[in-house]
Amino acid sequence: MFNYLLKNLSILKKFLFINLIFFSILGLFTFLYLKIVQPNLIKNKSSNHIKIINNTIDNLERLEIQFNEEDIRKFLFSTRFIFQSLDRVIFFDNQLDLVGDTDTLDLDPRSFSSRLDIVELEVLNEEKSKEITEKKNINIGNDNLVSLQDILFNYAGSKNFGIPFTFTQEEFNNFKLTTIKNVFRNDVNIGYVAITENANDIRAAIDERKTFVIRTAFAVGIVILIFSFVLNRYFLKPIQNLVAYTNKIKNKEHKKINIDNLKVRNDELGLLSKSLDDMTLELQKRISHAENFSTDLVHEIRNPLASLKSASEILSETKETDERLKLINILSHDVQRIERLITDYSQILKDEVALSKEKFRKIDLIPIIKSVVDDYNNIYQSKRGITISFSNDGNKNYQINGIENRIEQIIANLLDNAISFSEDNKTIDIKISQNSKKQIIINIFDEGPGFKEKDTSKIFKRFYSNRPDKFGQHSGLGLNIVKNLTDLHNASINALNRTDKRGANLEIIFSRA
Incomplete structure (x- = not known):
C-alpha cells in the first residue's frame, strides 16, 4: 500500500x-x-x-x-x-x-x-x-x-x-x-x-528540551520548505519541461517547447537537455534521411520498372528475332539495375545499423591502406592490367580516431570508382601526407576522363551517375556512402581534376588523433 x-x-x-x-x-x-x-x-x-x-x-x-x-x-x-x-x-x-x-x-x-x-x-x-x-x-x-x-x-x-x-x-x-x-x-x-x-x-x-525540539523542528521545517522550493524550481520544473518536450515530439505536435534556457545551464540538467536536444535532432535527421532515401529509391526504381513494363508489352507483340533479343536484353538490364539498387540500399541499411554498434579507437592508416591496395592489385593487375601504387611523405605518424573496417570501405569504394573510369593498363596512385595544419591527407589519383561537372560536390549525392556509356551498371550510391563515412569520421572529401595530367583527384582530409 x-x-x-x-x-x-x-x-x-x-x-x-x-x-x-x-x-x-x-x-x-x-x-x-x-x-x-x-x-x-x-x-x-x-x-x-x-x-x-x-x-x-x-x-x-x-x-x-x-x-x-x-x-x-x-x-x-x-x-x-x-x-x-x-x-x-x-x-x-x-x-x-x-x-x-x-x-x-x-x-x-x-x-x-x-x-x-x-x-x-x-x-x-x-x-x-x-x-x-x-x-x-x-x-x-x-x-x-x-x-x-x-x-x-x-x-x-x-x-x-x-x-x-x-x-x-x-x-x-x-x-x-x-x-x-x-x-x-x-x-x-x-x-x-x-x-x-x-x-x-x-x-x-523539560521546558528547555521542549523549546529546543520545537525550535529544531521549526528550523528543519523551514529548511525542508526552502529545499522543496529549490527542488521544484530548479530541478522538477525543468524535468517536467523536458518530459513535455519529449511528449510533443512523440505526438508529432507542431508547437514545440523551447528548452534553450535549460541548455545554457552548466549542471547535469543542462547536459541532459543538450543531449536530449541533440538526440532529437539526430533522430529527426535520420528520419528525414530515411524518408528522402526511400523517396529517391522509389524514384530510381520507377524508371527501370517503366522500362520493364514497356519492353514486356512490346515483346508480346514483336515477332522478329532480333527485336525480341534487344527487348530481352533491356529486360535483363533493367532487372539487374533494380536488383543492384535494392542490394546497395539493403547494404546501406545494414551499415547504418552496424555503425550504431561500432566504437571509435585510435588506428594507423598505413597498414589499412596497404591491405586494400594489395587486395586490389591481386585482382586488377591480372584482370585489366591496372596497377595501384601507394606512397607517403615519410612521416611515421598517420593515426586517427576511427573505425578500421569503415576506413577500408572508404578506400575500397574510391578505388572501385577510379577503376570504373580507368582504361586497361593504367595506373592509380594513392598518396598519404601531412599538411601544415598537421592534418592527414589521402589523395587517390586516376588517369580517367576527370570531372566534367562544374560543381563536383554533386557526385556525392545519392543515385548520381554520369556514365552515359555504362548507364544502369552502377547504382550511384558508392560515393554517397563514402561521403557519409567521411562525415562520420569528422573528415572532409573533395573531388578535383588533376593538374599534372588528365584524370581525377579525390582528396580526403582527416584530423590527427
Whole structure:
C-alpha cells in the first residue's frame, strides 16, 4: 500500500510525504523521550532525598530523639546545617501531627518555632541564660499540609509502607517534589520524615528540551520548505519541461517547447537537455534521411520498372528475332539495375545499423591502406592490367580516431570508382601526407576522363551517375556512402581534376588523433 501510494505521487509530493512520515516518527520519539526524561530527573532528586532521610533517621536513632516538638526542635537547631541545601524538611509523629518544620528554623539562628501561630523559643546565651518569648506568623501552606497528611495516611495503609515514597505537586508557578518515609524504632513506627523541594529546575529542564525540539523542528521545517522550493524550481520544473518536450515530439505536435534556457545551464540538467536536444535532432535527421532515401529509391526504381513494363508489352507483340533479343536484353538490364539498387540500399541499411554498434579507437592508416591496395592489385593487375601504387611523405605518424573496417570501405569504394573510369593498363596512385595544419591527407589519383561537372560536390549525392556509356551498371550510391563515412569520421572529401595530367583527384582530409 505504501509503495503503491508513493508510486502515484510526483517527486515533490514524495519528498514532502516522506518528510512528513519522518517528522511524525521523530515527534513520537521526542514525545516518548520527554516522558522518560521527567521521571529520570525526579528519580535523581528523590535519590538525594532518600539519602538525606536515611542519614537523618540514623542520627535520630543514634541520639535517641523522641518524636515530640521539644526534641525535634532541639535536633533541628543542632543539625540545621544538614538541611540548609533543602527547601523544607517536615517531621510528623505516628499520629500524623506536625512536630517539626525547617520553615520555622531561622538561619541566624535566633529562634525556632513550630507550626503554632504563637511561638516560644528558648536560647542559651554564652554569657547568660534567659527566656525569650517571641511571636511570629508562619505561612506553611495549610492546603499543602492537609494534602501531605492525606498522603501520609494513605501511605501508612499501603503496601509501600516502610519504603520511601515520592510524589509531585504542580502549581501555576511551582513544581514541588516531596519524598516521605516512616521511622521505625524497635519495629514500631514512631513518626515520619518528609522532604519537600522546589523542583522548578526539572520543569525548566523539560521546558528547555521542549523549546529546543520545537525550535529544531521549526528550523528543519523551514529548511525542508526552502529545499522543496529549490527542488521544484530548479530541478522538477525543468524535468517536467523536458518530459513535455519529449511528449510533443512523440505526438508529432507542431508547437514545440523551447528548452534553450535549460541548455545554457552548466549542471547535469543542462547536459541532459543538450543531449536530449541533440538526440532529437539526430533522430529527426535520420528520419528525414530515411524518408528522402526511400523517396529517391522509389524514384530510381520507377524508371527501370517503366522500362520493364514497356519492353514486356512490346515483346508480346514483336515477332522478329532480333527485336525480341534487344527487348530481352533491356529486360535483363533493367532487372539487374533494380536488383543492384535494392542490394546497395539493403547494404546501406545494414551499415547504418552496424555503425550504431561500432566504437571509435585510435588506428594507423598505413597498414589499412596497404591491405586494400594489395587486395586490389591481386585482382586488377591480372584482370585489366591496372596497377595501384601507394606512397607517403615519410612521416611515421598517420593515426586517427576511427573505425578500421569503415576506413577500408572508404578506400575500397574510391578505388572501385577510379577503376570504373580507368582504361586497361593504367595506373592509380594513392598518396598519404601531412599538411601544415598537421592534418592527414589521402589523395587517390586516376588517369580517367576527370570531372566534367562544374560543381563536383554533386557526385556525392545519392543515385548520381554520369556514365552515359555504362548507364544502369552502377547504382550511384558508392560515393554517397563514402561521403557519409567521411562525415562520420569528422573528415572532409573533395573531388578535383588533376593538374599534372588528365584524370581525377579525390582528396580526403582527416584530423590527427
